Amino acid sequence: MRAMLDRLVGGRLVPLFIKELTQLGRNRRLVVMLIVPPTLQLLLFGFALNPEVTGLKLAVVDESRTPESRQLVSAFGESGSFLIPAQYPSSEQAGDAIARGDADAALIIPSDYAERRIRGETASIQLLLDATNANTASIAGGYAARIIESLNRNLAAQRPRAARPLSLTTTVTLLYNPGLQNSWFITTGMIGTLLVLVGSLVASGSLVKEKETGTIEQLLMTPASATEIIVAKMLPLLILLTADIVIALSVARAVFAVPVRGSLVLFATAGMLCVFAGIGIGTFVATFTKSQQQAQLMAFFVNPPVALLSGVVTPIEAMPEWIRPFTLINPVRHFATISRGVLLKGVGIDILYPNVLALLAAAVLLVGISAWRFRKQFG
Amino acid sequence: MKRILAQARKELAQVRRDRLVLFLALVLPQILLALFGTALSLTVTDVPIVIQDLDQTALSRAYSDAWRQTLTFRVVELGSDSQPIDALDRGDARAAIIIPENFERDAIRGVPAEIQILVDATDANTANVLRGNAFGVTANFARSQRSGAAPAIRPETRLWYNPGRDSKRFVGPGAFAVMFALFPPLLAALALSREGEQKTILQVYASSISAHEYLIGKTVAFWLVAVAQWMIGVAVLRFMFGIWFVADPTPLLVGTVAYLFCCVAFGVMVGAAIPNQAAAIQLVQIVGFLLSFLLSGLIFPISNIPAALRWIALFVPARYYIELSRDAFVRGAGWPAMWHVPIVLSVIGLVFFAVAWKRMRRMQVSA
Numbered sequence: 037m038r039a040m041l042d043r044l045v046g047g048r049l050v051p052l053f054i055k056e057l058t059q060l061g062r063n064r065r066l067v068v069m070l071i072v073p074p075t076l077q078l079l080l081f082g083f084a085l086n087p088e089v090t091g092l093k094l095a096v097v098d099e100s101r102t103p104e105s106r107q108l109v110s111a112f113g114e115s116g117s118f119l120i121p122a123q124y125p126s127s128e129q130a131g132d133a134i135a136r137g138d139a140d141a142a143l144i145i146p147s148d149y150a151e152r153r154i155r156g157e158t159a160s161i162q163l164l165l166d167a168t169n170a171n172t173a174s175i176a177g178g179y180a181a182r183i184i185e186s187l188n189r190n191l192a193a194q195r196p197r198a199a200r201p202l203s204l205t206t207t208v209t210l211l212y213n214p215g216l217q218n219s220w221f222i223t224t225g226m227i228g229t230l231l232v233l234v235g236s237l238v239a240s241g242s243l244v245k246e247k248e249t250g251t252i253e254q255l256l257m258t259p260a261s262a263t264e265i266i267v268a269k270m271l272p273l274l275i276l277l278t279a280d281i282v283i284a285l286s287v288a289r290a291v292f293a294v295p296v297r298g299s300l301v302l303f304a305t306a307g308m309l310c311v312f313a314g315i316g317i318g319t320f321v322a323t324f325t326k327s328q329q330q331a332q333l334m335a336f337f338v339n340p341p342v343a344l345l346s347g348v349v350t351p352i353e354a355m356p357e358w359i360r361p362f363t364l365i366n367p368v369r370h371f372a373t374i375s376r377g378v379l380l381k382g383v384g385i386d387i388l389y390p391n392v393l394a395l396l397a398a399a400v401l402l403v404g405i406s407a408w409r410f411r412k413q414f415g
Numbered sequence: 416m417k418r419i420l421a422q423a424r425k426e427l428a429q430v431r432r433d434r435l436v437l438f439l440a441l442v443l444p445q446i447l448l449a450l451f452g453t454a455l456s457l458t459v460t461d462v463p464i465v466i467q468d469l470d471q472t473a474l475s476r477a478y479s480d481a482w483r484q485t486l487t488f489r490v491v492e493l494g495s496d497s498q499p500i501d502a503l504d505r506g507d508a509r510a511a512i513i514i515p516e517n518f519e520r521d522a523i524r525g526v527p528a529e530i531q532i533l534v535d536a537t538d539a540n541t542a543n544v545l546r547g548n549a550f551g552v553t554a555n556f557a558r559s560q561r562s563g564a565a566p567a568i569r570p571e572t573r574l575w576y577n578p579g580r581d582s583k584r585f586v587g588p589g590a591f592a593v594m595f596a597l598f599p600p601l602l603a604a605l606a607l608s609r610e611g612e613q614k615t616i617l618q619v620y621a622s623s624i625s626a627h628e629y630l631i632g633k634t635v636a637f638w639l640v641a642v643a644q645w646m647i648g649v650a651v652l653r654f655m656f657g658i659w660f661v662a663d664p665t666p667l668l669v670g671t672v673a674y675l676f677c678c679v680a681f682g683v684m685v686g687a688a689i690p691n692q693a694a695a696i697q698l699v700q701i702v703g704f705l706l707s708f709l710l711s712g713l714i715f716p717i718s719n720i721p722a723a724l725r726w727i728a729l730f731v732p733a734r735y736y737i738e739l740s741r742d743a744f745v746r747g748a749g750w751p752a753m754w755h756v757p758i759v760l761s762v763i764g765l766v767f768f769a770v771a772w773k774r775m776r777r778m779q780v781s782a
Contacts, residue, residue: 073701084709086719087457087540108568134575135748137738158565167574168745170582171457171540172716177572178547184570185554191567201557201566202522205529208546210536211503218539329605329692333435340447344454349714351541353509354456354582373506376537383504 048260052268056242060272066238074230074280078287081226082219085349089175094118095130095139102150108161111187112143117179127162134166141165141176212380219292224379225348227284228310228371233339235277235314236321240331242269243322243410252414262411270315270403274308277315281307297382306374306392309399313367316402317342323409341366348372367398418624422632423639426606430640436602444598444644445651451590452656455714456582459541460486465493465508470518474560478514478530481556487548503535510534510545522560576745587656588740589713591648595675596707596733599641600682601699606633607686608695616690626775630687634679634768641675652744662747666756667739673757674736677764678703681732684771707733732763 060066094112098105112118118141124130130142144162152159163180167173192200213220246252255265281304288294296303317338325331343349345359346368352360363369370391377383377391385392430436466479483490491508493499499511513531515521521528532549536542558566577584610616619629652658660667681703689695707713710720710727711734717725728734739756742748 077705080705080709080724083724084720085715087543087715088719089543091718131575135746136752137748153567158569159567160569160571163570163572165572165574166746167577167580168741169585169716170577170580171544171585173574173577173580174458174544175547177574178544178551180570180572181551181554182547184566184568185550188566188568197525200525200561201554202560203525203527204522204553204557205527206532206549206553207529208532208534208549210534210542210546211500213536213539213542216536216539216543221538221540224537329696330435332693332696333439336439336443341450344450350455350457351459351538353459353462353541355454357461359453377506380537381504387505 048258049264049268052260052264053271056268057272057275060242060276066241070234070238070276070280071283074234074284075287077230078223078226078284079291081349082223082288082292085218085222087171087218088216089172089179090117092118092140092172092176092179093138094120095133095142096120096123097125097127097130097142097144098123099147100145100149104150104153105145108145108149108187109143111183112180115179115183117176117183131164134164139166140172141180143180217292220294220380221376222349223288223292223294224375225346225368225372227281227288227307227375228368229343229346229348230284231277231280231307231310231371232314232317232342232368234280235273235311236318236335236338237332238277239270239273239315239318240322240325240335241318241328242273243319244325244328244331247322248327256414262414263407265414266319266407266410270312270319273315274311277311278304278308281311294379296379298378298384300378302385302388302392303375303378306371306378306395309392309395310367310371312399313395313402316399316404316406319406320402320409323406323413342368345369346372364394365398367395367402370395370398418628419632419635422624422629423636426633426636427639429606430602430636436605439598440602440640441644441647444594445647447597448590448594448648448651449655451593452583452587455586455590457540457544457714458580458582459544461489462487462510462541462545463491463508464488464510464512465499465502466490466512466514467493467499468514469516470514472519474519474522475514477560478518478553478556479512481552481559482512485548485552487545499533503533506535508535509541510549512549576747583656584658584745585741586713587652587658588744589711589737591652592674592733592736592740593704593707593711593713594648595641595645595678595736596711597699597704598644599637599675599678600685600703601696602640603633603637603679603682604686604689604695604699605692606637607683608689608692611686611690612692627772630683630768630771630775634676634683637679637682638675641679645671645675658744660743661745662743663749664743666750666753667743670736670739670753670757670760673760673764674732674739677732677760677767680764680767680771684767684774687771687774706731710734711737713737730763732760735759 096109098109109120113120124133127144130139130144133139134142142164146160149159149161165173165176210216246255289296321331321334321338325334345363346366347363348368352363373391374388374395377388430440464482466482468475468479482488493502499513502508503511511533515529518528530553534542534545574580610619682699685695685698689698706727710717710731717728717734720728735756739753742753
C-alpha cells in the first residue's frame with residue numbers, strides 16, 4: 037500500500053499534475069469557455085422551454101344565441117384558460133381561423149342547444165382542436181372537459197339524485213414542484229448534460245492540442261508512463277470542472293429559485309462523476325482524431341444522443357418502448373434522477389443508490405476505456 | 416459566371432473527397448432527424464401509478480379498474496407495508512391515487528367522497544397532463560355508475576390535422592427544419608474558415624476572382640449539398656415517420672429554396688468572419704443550432720418564452736421554416752397562411768450574405 041502511494045505521490049505524477057494545472061491556468065480562453073457557455077445555456081434552456089398552456093385562442097360559433105348558450109361561452113371565457121378574440125358566423129369560418137393559426141380551438145354551439153337543455157335532453161356541442169401540437173391539444177382538451185364538467189355538475193344538482201352522477205371529488209396535490217415550474221425540471225437535468233458536454237470538450241481539446249503541436253511525443257519521451265500522463269491530464273480538469281458544478285447550481289438557485297432539499301454532498305458527488313464521464317468521452321474521442329476541428333466534428337456523433345436520450349428535456353415515458361433501455365447506459369439520465377431526487381424531492385442515498393452506482397460504473401468504464409485507448413496508441 | 420461555377424465545382428470536389436465531411440453532410444443529418452423525431456416527444460404512455468384502496472369494496476375496485484383501462488397509466492403494486500408517498504419518493508410511481516374509507520357508502524349516499532391524488536410534479540408538463548387525465552377518468556367513472564345520469568352538455572371533440580395525437584407529426588417536421596440550421600451552415604463555415612486558417616485565402620486574393628464571385632461560388636456549392644440533404648430528409652420523414660405532403664407543396668418548395676440559402680449564407684458569414692475552424696464550429700453550434708432548437712417553437716410554443724428573450728426568435732430562420740414545414744406536412748393551409756415565409760427567409764439570408772460580402776471585400780483590399 038505504502039509503496040503504491042509512494043509511487044503515486046513521490047513519482048512523476050505530481051510534477052506532471054502541476055504542469056497541467058499551470059497550463060490550464062494560463063489559458064484565458066478556457067476559463068471563459070468554462071463559465072460563459074454553460075451559464076448561458078442553462079439560462080436559455082430554463083427560460084425558453086416552457087410548456088405552459090394559457091391564453092388559448094378559442095373561435096366561438098354560437099348558432100343558438102340564447103341565454104343558455106351565452107352561459108356556456110362565458111364559462112369558457114371566465115376559466116382563464118381560453119381567450120375569445122372573436123365570434124364567427126359559421127363553423128367554416130371558424131375552421132379557416134384554425135387553419136390560418138388565428139385560433140387554437142373552436143367551440144360550435146348548435147342552434148338546438150337551448151331547446152334540448154330546456155327539455156332536459158343531452159345537448160351536444162362541438163369542440164375542434166388544432167392537434168398539430170399533440171401536447172397542447174391534450175392539455176386544451178383537458179381544460180375544456182373540466183369547464184363543461186363543472187357546468188354539468190351545477191346543472192345536475194337541480195335533478196333528482198338517481199339522475200345525478202356519483203358524487204366523487206378529486207383533490208390533486210402536486211408534490212415537489214407545486215408551482216409547476218418547468219425550469220425546475222429542465223435545469224436540474226441540464227446541469228448533467230452541461231457537465232458531460234463541457235467535460236468532453238475540454239478534455240479532448242487539451243489532449244488534441246498536444247497531439248497537434250507534437251508536444252505529446254515530448255511528454256512520452258520523459259520517463260513518465262502513459263498512464264501517469266493521462267491521469268495527470270484528467271485530475272486538474274476534474275478540479276476545474278468542479279467549479280462548473282458550483283456555478284450551475286448557483287445560477288439555477290439564483291435565477292430559477294430551484295430548491296435544495298437534500299444533501300449537497302450527494303449532488304456534488306454525482307456532478308463529479310458526470311464530469312468524469314465527460315472527460316472519459318472527450319479523451320476517447322481525442323484518441324481518434326488528429327485535429328481540434330476533427331474532434332469537434334466527432335462530438336456531433338456523441339453529444340446529441342447523450343443530450344436527448346436522457347429524460348432531461350422530454351420525459352423518458354414519452355419515448356418509444358424500444359428506445360427506453362438505451363437511456364439506462366446514459367450517465368446524464370442517472371445524474372438527472374439523482375439531481376431531481378436531491379434538489380426537488382429531498383431524498384437521500386438510501387433511495388438513489390442504484391443511480392449513483394450506475395453513474396459510477398459509467399464513469400469508471402468511460403475513463404477506463406479512454407485510458408486504455410490512450411495507452412494503446414502511445415504506450 | 417464561369418469563375419463562380421469553377422469555385423462551386425472545386426468546393427463540391429473537396430466535399431466529395433473528405434470522408435468525414437461527406438458523412439457529416441449526408442448521413443449524420445438523417446440519423447439526427449430520426450433520433451430527434453423519436454426521442455423528442457411529450458406524449459407520455461405507460462406512466463406508473465399506485466393505488467391505495469382503503470375502502471376495499473366493489474365500487475372502489477371498479478374505480479381502480481377504470482384506471483387500469485387507460486392507456487396512459489400502468490398500475491404498479493404498492494407493497495403492503497409502504498405508503499404511497501414512498502413510491503413517489505423512490506420514483507417507482509409518478510402518481511398515487513388514494514381511495515378513502517367509506518368511499519362506496521358516501522358515494523351512494525350522495526355525500527361527496529373525496530379521492531386524493533398525489534402527483535409527482537418534478538416534470539411540470541407531465542404533471543399537468545396527468546392532472547387533466549385524473550380528472551377525466553374520475554368524471555367518466557362517476558357518470559358510468561348511474562344509468563340515468565346523462566350529462567346536460569356533451570362535448571364532441573374533434574382533433575384536427577393529427578387525430579391520433581401523434582407527437583411525431585409535430586416534432587418530425589420541426590426537427591426536419593432544425594437539421595438544416597445545423598449542417599449546411601456547419602459545412603459552409605468550415606470550408607470558408609479553412610481557407611482563412613490554412614492561408615489558401617491569399618491565393619484567392621491573388622487570383623482574378625472577385626469577392627462576390629468567391630462567396631457566390633461557395634454558397635451555390637453548399638446550397639446544392641443542402642438540397643441533397645433536404646431530399647434525403649424528406650425520404651426519412653416519409654418512410655420513418657409516415658409523413659407526407661398533405662396539400663399543395665409549392666409553398667414549402669419555394670420556402671425551402673430561400674431557407675437553405677439563408678442557412679448556407681449564415682455559415683458563409685461565420686466562415687468569412689472567423690479564420691479558425693474550431694471557433695467557427697462552436698459559433699455555428701451555439702448560435703445556429705442552439706437558438707434554432709430553443710427559440711423556434713420546436714418543442715413548446717414561442718409565445719411561452721418570456722418577452723425579454725422572445726424578440727430574438729424573430730431573427731431565427733428556423734422559426735419561420737418550422738411553421739412552413741408543419742403547414743406542408745400536417746396542416747395544409749397553403750399559400751394564404753404562408754406567403755410571408757419565403758420573403759422573410761430571403762431577406763434574412765440576404766442580410767447574412769451582405770455581411771459576409773462586406774467582410775470579404777475589406778479583407779481583399781487589406782491583404
